[in-house]
Amino acid sequence: MTGVWHCQGVSRTAAVPVGAARQGSLRELNLALVLGRIADADRPPSRADLAARTGLTRATVSAVVEDLLLGRLVAEVEPAPRAGAGRPARGLVLAGDGPAGLGLEVNVDYLAVCVVDLAGRVRHHTVERADLRPVPPAEALGRLAALAAAARADAADQGLTPAGAALAVPGLVDDAGLVRLAPNLGWRDVPVPALLARHPALTEHVDGVPPLVVDNEANLAALGELHAGPSGAASFLHISGEVGIGAGIVLDGRLFRGVRGWSGEIGHVPVRPDGRPCRCGGRGCLERYAGQEAVLAAAGLAGADLPADTAAYRLAELARAGDAATLAALHDAGTALGVAVAGVVNLLDLDTVVLGGGYAPLEPWLRPPVLAEISHRVLTAAWSPVTVRPATLGTQAAAVGAAGSVVRRILARPGGWLAHRS
Amino acid sequence: MTGVWHCQGVSRTAAVPVGAARQGSLRELNLALVLGRIADADRPPSRADLAARTGLTRATVSAVVEDLLLGRLVAEVEPAPRAGAGRPARGLVLAGDGPAGLGLEVNVDYLAVCVVDLAGRVRHHTVERADLRPVPPAEALGRLAALAAAARADAADQGLTPAGAALAVPGLVDDAGLVRLAPNLGWRDVPVPALLARHPALTEHVDGVPPLVVDNEANLAALGELHAGPSGAASFLHISGEVGIGAGIVLDGRLFRGVRGWSGEIGHVPVRPDGRPCRCGGRGCLERYAGQEAVLAAAGLAGADLPADTAAYRLAELARAGDAATLAALHDAGTALGVAVAGVVNLLDLDTVVLGGGYAPLEPWLRPPVLAEISHRVLTAAWSPVTVRPATLGTQAAAVGAAGSVVRRILARPGGWLAHRS
Numbered sequence: 001m002t003g004v005w006h007c008q009g010v011s012r013t014a015a016v017p018v019g020a021a022r023q024g025s026l027r028e029l030n031l032a033l034v035l036g037r038i039a040d041a042d043r044p045p046s047r048a049d050l051a052a053r054t055g056l057t058r059a060t061v062s063a064v065v066e067d068l069l070l071g072r073l074v075a076e077v078e079p080a081p082r083a084g085a086g087r088p089a090r091g092l093v094l095a096g097d098g099p100a101g102l103g104l105e106v107n108v109d110y111l112a113v114c115v116v117d118l119a120g121r122v123r124h125h126t127v128e129r130a131d132l133r134p135v136p137p138a139e140a141l142g143r144l145a146a147l148a149a150a151a152r153a154d155a156a157d158q159g160l161t162p163a164g165a166a167l168a169v170p171g172l173v174d175d176a177g178l179v180r181l182a183p184n185l186g187w188r189d190v191p192v193p194a195l196l197a198r199h200p201a202l203t204e205h206v207d208g209v210p211p212l213v214v215d216n217e218a219n220l221a222a223l224g225e226l227h228a229g230p231s232g233a234a235s236f237l238h239i240s241g242e243v244g245i246g247a248g249i250v251l252d253g254r255l256f257r258g259v260r261g262w263s264g265e266i267g268h269v270p271v272r273p274d275g276r277p278c279r280c281g282g283r284g285c286l287e288r289y290a291g292q293e294a295v296l297a298a299a300g301l302a303g304a305d306l307p308a309d310t311a312a313y314r315l316a317e318l319a320r321a322g323d324a325a326t327l328a329a330l331h332d333a334g335t336a337l338g339v340a341v342a343g344v345v346n347l348l349d350l351d352t353v354v355l356g357g358g359y360a361p362l363e364p365w366l367r368p369p370v371l372a373e374i375s376h377r378v379l380t381a382a383w384s385p386v387t388v389r390p391a392t393l394g395t396q397a398a399a400v401g402a403a404g405s406v407v408r409r410i411l412a413r414p415g416g417w418l419a420h421r422s
Numbered sequence: 423m424t425g426v427w428h429c430q431g432v433s434r435t436a437a438v439p440v441g442a443a444r445q446g447s448l449r450e451l452n453l454a455l456v457l458g459r460i461a462d463a464d465r466p467p468s469r470a471d472l473a474a475r476t477g478l479t480r481a482t483v484s485a486v487v488e489d490l491l492l493g494r495l496v497a498e499v500e501p502a503p504r505a506g507a508g509r510p511a512r513g514l515v516l517a518g519d520g521p522a523g524l525g526l527e528v529n530v531d532y533l534a535v536c537v538v539d540l541a542g543r544v545r546h547h548t549v550e551r552a553d554l555r556p557v558p559p560a561e562a563l564g565r566l567a568a569l570a571a572a573a574r575a576d577a578a579d580q581g582l583t584p585a586g587a588a589l590a591v592p593g594l595v596d597d598a599g600l601v602r603l604a605p606n607l608g609w610r611d612v613p614v615p616a617l618l619a620r621h622p623a624l625t626e627h628v629d630g631v632p633p634l635v636v637d638n639e640a641n642l643a644a645l646g647e648l649h650a651g652p653s654g655a656a657s658f659l660h661i662s663g664e665v666g667i668g669a670g671i672v673l674d675g676r677l678f679r680g681v682r683g684w685s686g687e688i689g690h691v692p693v694r695p696d697g698r699p700c701r702c703g704g705r706g707c708l709e710r711y712a713g714q715e716a717v718l719a720a721a722g723l724a725g726a727d728l729p730a731d732t733a734a735y736r737l738a739e740l741a742r743a744g745d746a747a748t749l750a751a752l753h754d755a756g757t758a759l760g761v762a763v764a765g766v767v768n769l770l771d772l773d774t775v776v777l778g779g780g781y782a783p784l785e786p787w788l789r790p791p792v793l794a795e796i797s798h799r800v801l802t803a804a805w806s807p808v809t810v811r812p813a814t815l816g817t818q819a820a821a822v823g824a825a826g827s828v829v830r831r832i833l834a835r836p837g838g839w840l841a842h843r844s
């Protein structure tokens with residue numbers, strides 16, 4: 001089955017996969033409940049543990065686990081040996097050879113594809129570096145499809161079944177999957193769903209699992225960080241520093257998408273209202289002071305034409321070597337970033353800021369000026385410190401977050417996948 | 423009963439009034455359900471309408487309505503005459519002579535007290551103008567208590583019982599009711615609950631109704647607007663323009679308080695990072711360009727020492743008369759405000775901005791520059807317009823919002839009030 005599920009924005013969480021006829025039934029609820037407890041557990045739980053944690057009877061748990069085992073959603077592992085009488089029960093873990101999520105990304109200077117298994121492990125990851133600004137969208141998606149086909153083949157070799165996909169783009173995506181504007185890529189009103197129809201490697205999915213979702217890369221990167229990062233930080237601002245700068249706002253463990261799904265455009269927060277003109281038509285946007293091109297130019301690397309993550313690592317190398325121009329460029333970028341972040345913290349009262357994307361490797365140099373601006377400018381900073389830390393995933397975050405979003409949809413509604421299997 | 427309920431922040435919605443022993447019971451749920459349907463109805467519903475809208479039986483609705491009538495939470499009204507056979511049933515409305523909310527406000531240059539009945543009507547409203555910056559907090563609260571005693575007497579004359587109170591302060595309030603910082607008032611670490619204990623007129627409340635809540639004035643003003651303003655706008659940014667500038671962020675009909683309850687400090691969003699020093703210790707904060715003092719100074723009224731809402735009306739009068747200095751001052755203030763608002767809209771994707779407090783009477787002059795900045799600076803502005811409108815309540819909003827918050831707590835948990843009555 002090939003299709004595009006271009007649901008976007010607030011309504012997404014309420015959307016229901018069409019093929020999952022039995023979702024919502026008691027069986028589906030029990031499947032999701034038991035699967036969720038297995039996913040959340042610190043150690044592989046036994047059937048008895050699951051009965052205690054779900055409130056279901058032992059018999060019901062056993063029947064549900066049998067379905068999950070048959071459907072390759074979970075697997076059994078041998079318990080650790082222990083002292084005392086009796087043979088310990090076997091534990092259950094998420095399967096490493098069942099369904100998987102395919103994560104896709106088109107960015108300004110690279111294409112990325114990855115496969116993430118149910119347990120959240122990245123099992124395949126390819127990045128193709130290329131300046132995509134002169135490339136027509138249909139051709140960019142064609143190149144992505146070639147990478148996706150290779151990723152699917154690799155996943156199959158590992159016994160995995162990519163059951164659905166999500167695509168990250170550095171722009172504003174509307175309810176119909178239309179990319180309204182991706183200023184740094186030069187895309188405007190690009191009908192991604194129509195273009196995808198030509199590329200089954202991008203959209204192929206299992207009946208009962210929602211087809212491809214198109215979403216903003218900063219949103220998906222924040223979701224990637226939410227699930228890959230330290231547990232407990234359920235509210236944070238995740239900033240993806242690439243050629244453009246996007247943010248994902250996570251509140252109480254959920255992505256805040258805004259009224260129309262277009263939140264997080266921190267790159268266009270004005271930090272110098274009468275300052276440098278921006279591609280967006282505004283002036284003095286954060287991107288013009290802390291975006292990759294501005295930093296490279298300030299560091300004297302304007303013509304170097306380095307791809308995004310290479311650029312970040314090159315800057316980090318120069319900074320480590322004590323290059324004065326690079327250190328000054330990073331200080332100025334961090335100060336501009338800090339001005340914007342201080343505004344966000346004053347407004348939203350977040351206590352954690354995650355430097356992601358190309359900012360992750362530059363965190364040692366960006367963090368001090370960001371913290372300095374926060375401490376000068378945030379009203380509550382004196383008694384309520386803000387944590388600034390690097391992202392766990394860095395430049396991989398959007399593609400991994402995309403794949404992870406597919407995995408989480410399967411875990412939340414396992415019935416569709418199981419119906420497909422039976 | 424006298425007491426202070428200084429719950430603040432995210433936890434407030436989960437807090438439960440101690441006296442309402444029966445809350446959560448089926449009876450309490452039915453009381454709240456029927457009362458809510460009466461409150462939300464466009465026209466006074468009959469008992470039959472209520473049965474249809476709640477799914478309860480006619481007998482249950484009749485019993486519940488009887489309790490609500492006896493408890494003076496609702497009243498019966500004669501139906502409008504209608505054509506056709508049969509005598510039309512009598513309709514039910516929220517009572518105008520039952521419990522009421524007492525709303526209190528301490529601001530930089532005024533004290534305010536109001537009483538709001540169950541139907542949301544303002545039944546008493548007093549404003550005492552005074553520069554409160556040199557006044558010690560205990561004395562300011564003492565003056566407020568005198569106004570509150572007079573308000574209670576007036577309410578009693580109208581047959582109303584102020585059942586609980588809420589206090590708005592222009593600062594950051596922590597979980598213990600401590601005002602951590604109110605920069606424009608000069609308050610720092612003021613233990614409001616301890617000071618209130620001396621003033622029963624402020625804290626007196628009915629058993630079963632939560633005692634006094636202390637909250638940020640911009641938050642309460644946004645709540646006031648949410649309930650008094652046009653229905654349908656469930657997500658908006660409400661900006662209270664006084665000596666300080668605060669914002670309340672309403673998302674899907676709920677106030678967003680931030681991780682620690684300190685959201686909305688838009689007055690300290692930097693609009694000129696290297697600009698004028700601010701009382702908060704930062705530089706170039708919005709308040710220094712669009713706060714009341716900055717606007718008065720730019721309009722040549724620096725020494726006029728006008729109280730907040732008088733200042734706004736005086737500026738409006740001068741602007742209407744075409745005074746060039748005032749028009750330029752308002753244009754510059756609106757531009758600074760627009761820079762900050764554009765950042766917020768880029769970040770949160772809100773589609774409605776409400777100019778409240780002292781900004782409400784100045785909206786005709788502030789709106790055009792705010793919209794101009796939005797249209798230049800917001801990435802989605804071209805295809806997704808942002809509405810900028812004046813607040814319905816203006817400078818009354820915080821006190822009315824405070825009183826309204828008490829009323830809504832009674833409506834959500836009517837059992838406490840009814841138990842007190844029986």
